[in-house]
Amino acid sequence: MATVQFFDTTLRDGEQTPGVNLYNTEKLQIAKQLEKLGVDVIEAGFPITSEGDFKSVVDISAIIKNTTVAGLARLKQADIDAVYEATKNAVHPRLHTFIATSDIHLKHKLKMSKEQVMESVKYLVAYGRNLFPDVEFSAEDATRTDKEYLAQIVEAAIRAGANVINIPDTVGFTNPVEYGNLFKYLRENVPSFDKAVFSCHCHDDLGMAVANSLAAVENGALQVESTINGIGERAGNAALEEVALALYTRKDYYNCEIGLNLSQIKSSSQLVSQLTGLAISKNKSIVGANVFSHEAGIHQDGVLKEPTTYEIIVPSLIGVTSNSLVLGKHSGRHAFAQHMKELGYELDDQQKDNLFIEFKKLTDTKKEITDEDLHALLSEQTVKIELPYDVDRMQLEVDSAKAIQKATVKIKNPNGEILEANAEGSGSIEALYKAIDKIFNIESRLKDYSIQAVTNGPDALAQVRAEIEHNGKIFIGVGISQDVMEASARAYVYALGKAKAV
């Protein structure tokens, strides 16, 4: 049985999601989590594009041991050299180089002829192969490329040394039958087809990214490019968890193996959501909060009698434990650590201590602590460690009878000093944010603000997302707390701290 490889591009294509702007340390956390999840390749970034991208590819290359680390390059010598420099210390480095092959891109973007593109492929893929043991070539906009020409380009790339060939649906244009047929066509018309691993890369503009990826696998693709939670350019990429669980659950149909550690799916999803500030909708396939709840009486009755009547995925398979009431006020440190382990988290002693303190604080005010709470607490905690600024204390004077509300905040700066400010506003959030603004003293504008309850009930944790603009760039901060105002302050301080750091 063939094994399908997972090439994760959360840190490259996913990071191109509008509004997403990850710190270097956040990228490292995600990379470590992806290694735990067992993806085959981590696309760490696009080194030539910025100093920050270069540095994060260097840092990820240094810490990842069991997964291939790829860097993206246009089919240009300087781009390829930058990937070489950035991935030098990786245990398994990969060059991922691309050039557009469709008429529309050749004419309007590259202003190159088909012959010129062909010459570049021959020369520069060979150049890359001299530097890297592992070279992936992508024909950008492949699904709108003339098929015959695409087959010639692919054959030339394999002969020049590419061992992985990616056929991206760059603009989310294709459909499953057509995309499947394209792989079939290449299998029949590329003489060296068997000398390379063929790969799919799908975008979700028409909502078919996952279906298209599966069609590619049915027709010989052995690598799937995807992102956690399906984040990415525009409508996003194929969601890793959806492709993975489709292949796993319907092994009888797809007839292939996957090497992922599926118990890490839920924690990976939660971490990426928290660090990118992109909330997961409750009905999102595989990782949404509702996917294992049954509302209809007949369904509830069925699941109680035999879970497989209405559940096709065992929750624990992806790191969701079945009982929602898991821990309470009297749970000890050991039970707590054991449960975190069951959820898929390996914590060091320091993390265990910090998290246990937060957990105990929460049990004082919240009766039922669910897995969703624990996932949220943990990602909040990991975020906190990385935060240069933190909310120390806040005080609000709110009186609905008055037109003006008052707020006082104390914020700890990176040197450990406590800075205090107060302000007034027509609403409590306005007063609070104005006070925080005084401390940061940078030009910024609040663009978006939203609150989501992590779980159900009046004592649920609140997750606040604040999006600000500073110097034309977007920064997102997320804060979690039982108190909405505190979560709001944390989210805003987080976003401003990021803005101030650049």
Ligand SMILES: [Zn+2]
């Ligand atoms: Zn893409």
